[in-house]
Every structure is written in C-alpha cells, then in structure tokens.
Amino acid sequence: MTPETQTPSATAPAAPPELVLDVGPVAHGGHCVARHDGRVIFVRHGIPGEKVRVRLTDAGDAAKFWRADVVEVLEASPDRTAHFWHVADSGRAWSHGHPPVGGAEFGHISLVRQRALKSAVLAEQLQRLAGVERSPEVEAVGGSREQGSAYDAGTGLGWRTRASFSVTTGGKPGMHAHRSDQIIPVREMPLAVDGINRLRLWDIDLQGIARVEVAAPSNGSRPLVLLAPVPGTKPKRLSAIAAQLPEDVSVATFEPLTDEVQQLRGRTWVQETAAGHDYRVSGAGFWQIHRDAPGTLVGAVTEFLQDGGFLAPGSVVADLYSGAGLFTAALADAVGETGSVLSVEGAPGSSRDARKNLHGAPQVEIVQGRVERVLRQKPRNFDALVLDPPRAGAGKAVVNQLVAAGPRAIAYVSCDPASFARDVGYFQQAGWSLSGLRAFDLYPHTHHLETVALLTPGR
Template identity: 80%
Template sequence: MTARTSTTPAATPEAGGHSGEEAVLDVGPVAHGGHCVARHEGRVIFVRHAIPGEKVRVRLTDAEDNAKFWRADVIEVLEASPDRVEHFWRPADSGRAWQQGRPPVGGAEFGHIALPRQRSLKADVLAEQLRRLAGVELSPAVEPVGAGTGDGGAAPDGGTGLGWRTRASFSVTPGGKLGMHAHRSGHIVPVREMPLATDAINALQLWNLDLQGIERVEVAAPANGSRPLVLLAPAPGTKAKRLAAVAAQLPGDVSVASFDPVTEDVTQLRGRTWVQESAAGHDYRVTGAGFWQIHRDAPDTLVGAVTDFLHGGGFLHAGAVVADLYAGAGLFTAVLADAVGETGSVLSVEGAPGTSRDARKNLHAAPQVEIIQGRVERVLRQKPRDFDALILDPPRAGAGKAVVGQLVAAHPRAIAYVSCDPASFARDVGYFRQSGWDLAGLRAFDLYPHTHHLETVALLAPRP
C-alpha cells in the first residue's frame, strides 16, 4: 500500500554554501516537481510554495556554490497571486513553519493555491514535458475526480480537495511520535492530523500512540469501508514485545502487522496482513505494502478512462488477446478478463512477488488469465506473441526505451498507457513516436489535489 506520492528523504537541507540565507525573487513559470523557476544574480533557483507571477522572500535550502541550481522555500509573500489561499494545514505552510524555525512537511506543496489554478499549473507542466521530450504540441485539461468535483460542488470532499487518501505513510520522531519528513530532508515534523487522508485514517489517531521502537508507519483504510490495516516498520533491535505493545494501542477492529520496507515481508501481529479493495465490480486482496491507487475514486476513474479508449477504438472485444503489464494486484486484469471472455486471453505481468500472489488469488476464477511474476522485459522476451491491445501502468520511472521497443515489436493494435509522472510519460511517448506510433488520445486527472502530482491515461497506436 505504498503511496505514489510518498517521498524518501534525499538530503538534509541547509547543508552548506549559501543555505539559510534569504533573497527576494520574482517567481517565474511552474516546473515539474512542485517548484517554480526564479533567477537570482544569474542563477536558477527552484522555489517551493510560490505561484508564478509573485514576488516573494525565500530561504535558500540547498545552495552550494558549485551547484547548477539552488533550491528555496518561500518565507514571506511580498506581492501575492490572486490564486493564493490560506494553507489548510499549518505544518505544511512554508511561511508559518519557517517562522517556527523548521521546514514545512512535504506532501501538500500546492496547498496554498486555489484548486482551479493547481490544475492549470499541472496542465502547463504536462504540456511542457510533452513538447520538450516528445515533440507533441498538446494542452489537455487536468480533470477533477469524483462526482460533482467542481470547486464547492457535491464531491465527497465538498470540493475542498481534502479527505481523498485511503493510504498514508508516516515517519516517527526520535521521541516516538507520529511525524512526516520535510521535503528532501531527514528532519521529521510531528503531526496530529493528515487532512488529505480519509476520515477512517484520521479516526485511528495514530499521533496519540507511543511509537518508540518503530521507524515508519503505513496505513490503509479501503474506500469500501472494509477493515483497515496498519503496518509497523520496526527499528533494528526492536523486540516482539514492543511491537505487540504498539499494536495493543490500536482499536480491536484494525489489523496490525510488522513489515520490512526493503523486502516488503509482512508478519501478522493481529487480524489480517491484507486489505480488501473494491473497484469496477470486483473485489481485490492487497497484501501489506502492495500497490493500490491512493485516491478513493482513482481505481474506477482510471478503469473507465482505459476501457473507454480501448472499447471506443474497437481494440477490446470478446476473443481478443490482451496484456496487462505492471499489473499490480490485477485492477485492470479483471476488467480485461470480463471484456475478452473465455474465448480470449489475458497475460498479466507483475514484478513484485507478493503483489503477484495477490493477483493469482484475485483472478483464480478467470481461466483466460495467465499471471506471471517477473520483469516485463524478461516476460515479453520469453513469451512473444501478437496482441490486440496492451495496458501499460509502470512505476514512476516509466517503461523506458528497451521496453517500448519490445512493446512495438509485439505488434499490438493499441496501447493504453497509465502514468503517474509527466516526465517519464513524455519521454516514453517520444520513444513510441520514433518507432512510428502516435498519441491517439490523452486524458489527465487530478488524483492528488494539493500536491504537484497528476495521473494521465493515453491511447497510443501505430501510424496508418
């Protein structure tokens, strides 16, 4: 249940050079990664917590003399954009955080921007990446997700962009309190709420637990209301008795397990080591930290977009030969199996052993499905075949040139490409275009409000 928007600390800010110094900047365009671009004395500075067109005072957080660019956080807004709003979460508010002598927590870096402008900035990033990396001139709108998600509409979150995360990842302070990392930092900020998470996650009140002996906490609360799961990553040397003591602090209807973040091995402490998710008319078992979309409406939204593209083009039908690559627990595989029927065939490929086992359990009643655990490039070499259609949902790094070449060599009539990163997606679209394919359709979804992330679903097809 590892969330795609989680970040592992890459560096401790203010390590040297000019870090900690202040500057006044005129903020330029948005850039991929949640920053805006500014210049100071001829040097590029990537600024977080700003909006294009503003004048701001910043604190340099990563500013070595020999660096190609510097990084900075806004500490004061001198000339505000009309799209600036009060941040909904004080620990993530850059100005307030630095007034208290600490960096803001990560994970809500667009919380100071009105939702319509957030989506327009994400659209700008997507268009720029497609133009620069793929040579495609296209400016798709980024669509809100969920019924009535017009701002202020009748969405589950009331149009606020809050309460959508069914999964969350937390760190633990040295004193054993729930916390979150600052961006690119080893600094852990204690938290007492997670406004982007669903009520079911916040109701667990994990911040009240004594988490001594724990390094990380993962929590999943399925949107269908089924039993939540809390995963505890113990610090080296933590005894079983300490893990049991942490588990005992949680409500009895919550499953608790320990897990190794490196191997993803899961050990039962209480209840189940998995959660039951529901989407597109199917139930799915997802064990431990296995991947599942984190927005409550994401699975149905993405399934709908993919099947609309494939059905609309006549690529998905009874008897078709199709594949679901980077298949996870089988979200798309189950839908493909329904569409092709018992006269068709579905190849489902997933690299993570635990997640692949989940897929086998989830698809055990579909004889037309062949599930293989392994790297996509290896499986495609070992099982060459011609496909009517493929679904491609790779991790953030994308598919890459070698896999794109293999996909083209498999001669599918179409590929539905689901991506959570506009840069790797645009790069791969460029590889497809070099191989004689074109972008035949594209939709973008705001599955991560108040962050810089977005999800795209594309239809790729060979040129006539």
Template identity: 75%
Template sequence: MTQHQLSRPGRHSDAAPRELVLDVGPVAHGGHFVARHEGRVVFVRHSIPGEKVRARLTDADDGSKFWRADVVEVLEASDDRRRHFWPLADSAAAWRKGGPPVGGAEFGHIRLERQRQLKSEVLAEQLKRLAGLDLRVDVEAVGQRPGSGEEHDGGGLAWRTRAGFAVTPDGRLGMHAHRSDVVVPVREMPLAVPGINELKLWELDLRGIARVEVAAPANGSRPLVLLAPEDDADPKRLGRILARLPHDVSVARFDPAKGQVLQLRGRTWVQESAAGHEYRVTGEGFWQIHKDAPETLVGAVRTFLHDGGYLLPGSAVADLYAGAGLFTAPLADAVGITGSVLSVEGSPGTSRDARKNLHGEGHVEIVQGRVERVLRNRPRRFDSLLIDPPRAGAGKAVVRQLMDSGPRAIAYVSCDPASFARDLGYFHAGGWKLEGLRAFDLYPHTHHLETVALLVPDA
C-alpha cells in the same frame, strides 16, 4: 508519495545568502516554480507564478547549477493564493516557527482550479520538450463535491486511502519535510480519508518503530496498520502498540527491505473494490491511493480500448505492470472466455495477490517477473496492451518490445508526465502516434497528476 531522506534543509555555502527576494516565474515539473538570482536558477516551492517572495535557501552549494528555496514571506501575492488548509504544510508559517514545512501538500496554498491549470502547463511543457508535441490537455477534477472547488472544508481533501508516516526520535508520529531527514510531528493528515485519521496514531508512543504505513479502503472494509520496527526495537513494544489500536483494525509487522509482512492481528491484507470486482492487496502492495482513482482510471481505459474497437470478445491482450489486477479483471470481462489475458507483475507478493484475485479465470495467465524479461522470453502477439509502469516509466527497451508485439493499440497509464513524455517520444520514433490523452487530478494539493493515453500505429 512518502517523503524520503535526501538532504538536509538549510544546506548552503558560506558565500550564498540565507534568504533572497525573488520574482517568481513559471511552474516546473516536481512542484517547483522558477526564479532567478544573478543568472542562477532558483527552484522555489510554495509560491505561485507572478508573485514576489522572500525565500529561504534550502540547497545552495556554490558549484550547483541551480538552488532550491522555500517561501518564508509573500511580498506580493497572487490572486490565486489561499490560506493553506494545513498549517504544518504552510511554508511561511512553518519557517516562522523555526523549521521546514511537512511535505506532501506543496500546492495547498493555491486555489484548486489554478492547481489544475499549473499541472496542465507542466504536462504540456514535458510533451513539448521530450516528445515534440504541441498539445494542451485540461486536467480533470476527480471526486469533488459540487460547489466545493474553492472551499478548503471540502474541496480536494480526505482522498488518500493510504498514508505513510515517519517517527520522531521521541516516538511521535510524523512526516518528513521535502528532501529532508527532518521529521515533523503531526496530529492530523487532512488529505487522508476519515478511516486513517480516526485511528489517532499520533496518540501512540511509537518509540522503536521506524515507519508506519496505513491503508483504509474506500469501501469501508477493515483497515490495515503496518509497523516497521527498528533493528534493536524491544519486541514487547509492538504488543503495547497493538493494545492501543482498535480491535477491528488489522495490524502487521513489515520489513520494507525484504518485503516481508508478518501478522500481528487480523489480516495482512485489505479488501478493495473497483469496477465490479473485489481485490486482495497484501501489505504495501500497490493500489491507487485516491478513493475514486480505481473507477476513474478503469473507466478511462475502457473508453479508449473498448469504445475504440480495440478490445473485443476473443481478443488477446496483456496487462503489464499489473499490480494486484485492477485492470486485469475488467480486461478479462471484455475479452470473455474465448479471449486471453496475460498479467505481468514484478513484485512476488503483489503477483500472488493477482493470482488470488483472478482465481477461476481460466483465460487469464498470471506471470511474476520483470516485464522486459517476460516479453523477451515469451514472445507473443497481442491485439492490444495496457501498461501502468512505476514512476520511472517503461523505458526505451520495453517500448520497443511493446511495438514489436504487434498490437493495434496500447493504453498507457502514467503517474509522471516526464517519463510518460519521454516514452511517448520513443513511440513516435517507432512509428506510433498519440490517438487520445486524458489527465486527472488524483492528487489534489500536490504537484502530481495521472494521465491515460491511447497509442496506435501511425499507418
């Protein structure tokens, strides 16, 4: 969820006004709300359906089918609006100070229950539009303290065990504004677990560093700070930064383009725990970022496959897009030594982690490579499958390969309702049906959600 450099805020034509007064309509996928100006769609961030707002155009070319805008003033507020827990991410407050808000907390002005309702509406709209399904699924809260749902001093905060940061030109820790190369200096990350904020990275002089990634496992094990130097960075600067960081924190240098991680101090990996297993995750290797996500998702998959009778001792199963083995290990437990598990992961480093994490499990086969290529070159029959693809989803070709492998059921874990709904449409076209679906709010105060689905042949 790190913000990327896509366009500059305030890009608009001379003909377009800088600000508009808009009546805000329904939520749209991507964290926007739909409004209209003289027939043109305007995607507005930081609003709520039913509000009247003054919005600043951030992307408004004359030839565009739609414009983008940020709220700068709320003229008629929704009852669901709350004071934003993070002033830097409060759009109106940020623009009053002359710049865009930091990205990554675009729903922070909405009460949590309403956030989940909006996410449910987005999921339902995507299922209807892309899969032809008229279905509404409630988005479940995860990891909130009892009674804290409407309180910003507890509800929906301190859940990120991983965070990515940019660096300002003068070497201060920062984060990008949405769809922007503007870096906003930060002195806290309220969505991050205490282990990240306690490092106080904003006190460091980070000149010469292009990017910083931090992982602080929920089990309290040793955190890892990854530093990506600029090409012309002074090598001595890494040493000075290293000296300012606590000695019980691992530090590594990494190259995002090459995927290389080089030890500076301690380990190049973190130790994670979930579902009764320990997992080594190296560098930027994928791991669910919400502190309660691993247990939540493993539990949902286990309920669908195991309790549904699709995951039995002696079964042949596959874990595709397997990462470091979060799901592989519980699948191996379920099928036992008389069964078999194929684990497929595209990233070489993460696949090596899976090999270490599943060491000694003779009935587990770890294969590094693209899922479609492995399935094509090594055709097999499976009793059940689990897939957890990246945000882009599995795609039509992979869906066809999955169905052709003859499983009785497929568990599909997704972090994007649009790609999930699109793939679900491919399954329907191939004679499969949606047997079960759960949705989880694993990204409070953002527009993101996670779904776990059970798919079976419609026979």
C-alpha cells in the same frame, strides 16, 4: 531536472540566507522557476507572478542552481488561498523554526489554478521530450458521497486511502520536510480519509518503530497498520503498540527492503473494491491511493480501447505491471471467455494477490516476472496492451520490445509526466502516435497527476 554541482570555487560568494524574488513559470517537481543575478532558483510554495521573500534551503556556492521556500508573500496571486494544514504552510512553518512537511506543496493554491499548473507541466514535458504539442486539461476527480465527510472535489481533502509516517526519536508520527531527513511531528492528515485519521496515531507511543504505513479501504473494510520496527525492538514492545490501536484494525510488521510482512493481529492484507470487483491487496502491495482512482483509471483505459475497436469479446490482450490485477479484471470482463488476458507483475506478493483475485477467470494467465522476459517467453498476436509502469516509466528497451510485439494499440497509464513524455518520444521514434490523452487530478494539493494515453502504430 537533476541537481548538478561543479568543483567548489574558493572565490565564489556566499549565498545570502534570504532573497526577494519574482516567481516565474511552474516547473516539473512542485516548484516554480525564479532568477537572481543570472542564477536559477527553484522556489517551492509560490505561484507564478508573485513577488516573495524566500529562504534558501539548498544553495551551495558552486551549485548551478539553488532551492528555496517562500517565507513571506509580498505581492500575492489572486489564486493564493489559506493553507489547510499548518505544518505544510511554508511561511507559518519557518516562522516556528522548522521547514514545512512535504506532501501538500500546492495547498496554498486554488484547486482550479493547481490543475492549470499541472496541465502546463504536462504540456511542457510532452513538447520538450517528445515534440508533441498537446495541452490536455487536467480533470477533477471525485465528489462528496458522505454527509459530513471532508471528502469533496471542492476541497481536495479526504481522498488518501493510504498514508506513510516516519517516527520521531520521541515516538511520534511525523513527515519529512522536502529533501530532508528532518521529521516534523503531525497531529492530523487532512488529505487522508476518515478511517486513517480516526486511528489517532499521534496519540500512541511509537517508540521502537521507524515507519508506519496505513491502508484504510474506501469500501469501509478492515484497515491495516504496518509497523517497520527499529532493529532490536522486542516482540513485547510491538504487542504493546498493537494493543493501543482499535480492535477492528489489523496490525502487522514489515521489512521495507523486502516487503516481508508478519502478522501481529488480524489480516496481513486489505479488501479493496473497484469497477465491480473485489481485490485482496497484501501488506505493502501497490494500490492507487485516491479513493476514486481505481474506477477512474479503469474507465479511461477501457473507454480508449473499446471506442477504438481494440477491446471486445475474443480479443487477445495483456496487462503489464499488473499489480493485484486492477486492470486485468476489467480486461477479462471485456474479452469474455473467448478471449485471453496475459497479466504480468514482477513483485511476488502482488502476483500472488492477482492469482487469488482472478482465480475465477479462466481466460486470464497470471505470470510473475519482469515484463521484458515474459513477453519474450510468451509471444502472442496482441490486440492491445495495458501498460502501468512504476514512476520511472517503461524505458527505451521495454518500449522497443512492446512495439516489436505488434499490438494494435497500447493504453499507457502514468503517474509521472517526465518519464511518460520520454516514453512517448520513444514510441514516436518507432513510428507510433499519441492518439488519445487524458489527465486526472488524483493527488490534489500536490504537484502530482495521473495520465492515461492511447498509443497506436503509424503516424
């Protein structure tokens, strides 16, 4: 939902700083719905059924709804647990005079209930935006493979192979509070793999840096630290920061607006491994952040397509929004040298990565450009398409173009229930059906989830 405001009223009553509320149902976006005097309040850090005291964080007098954080639990849900991260614990953070950091907004909820809430959100979005009655169970992903590691499906910790930090004016890494420019310093990242925490960025003076991006591949290959300098930062200062990082870590600078990367030390890319293939992923290029996500998603996509008879040796398929070629490689394996794979990616850097990663597969054609333009230029009789768009989804124009291409099936991978459900509605308007659906908890302790769907023509 998008906040809407009205013209301020001179007689509107001022919002109180705190309220006692009964927490209602979960809603898309990481919050639950509560009501006060007829006004909707989106509450974060609560659980449906609880009675809580909240602090209003966004409560304009004329706003159609308010936002709030839980600061005290008066009647707790049996699914409430102690938060694993102090700076993300809403009640504790506010008691220390600052809001909680974002990125772990479900950390106070048992993992079983987290997945149930995510299932409810997905079902509600599908029903409301597409008229589809589905209640898919969100599946747990991963398990402990390393003795002594924090990574375990029972804890939901230690799964992020990528992390982003803002930098305080004092040169310390931190994270933003929800919907805020305020940066809260951090001294750990419990959701991240050991390779990120071992860098101990919080012990480094990062003055002169605005943002830090870290990638630590789960295969143990060389990590990469990307530094976004504040304008005017001198090369000598950048070298001093790089010198504080372990020698086996690559370091580079990057420009967030253009993704331009310049080497300081080591490589400007990382080596990832998934589904039997190695992938080079450059700088700020896209890669799934959960250590088990690439294999999980490839498995779900290929299973849908192969079980339906849409993917086999000799098939003609396409991987749209292909990134570095994660799905492209698996599709190439499945169609063999008698088939063909069209791999389309808009970002030049990721497209170059895909060319390097798939250079040994003659059945693959890599094209850099917008999906809608490439499909117009290269019409084919596709057996199947794989669609993995950004969070905003494909959109009506692209959906109509995909339908016009006439594939026998489409596997749709999505990280946002709202844009996914909207697009499913567009497919249904064109006479297509949602034939298969799986949902995965690839972002434990957050409200996010990933879905893989099979769409086929004909009702």
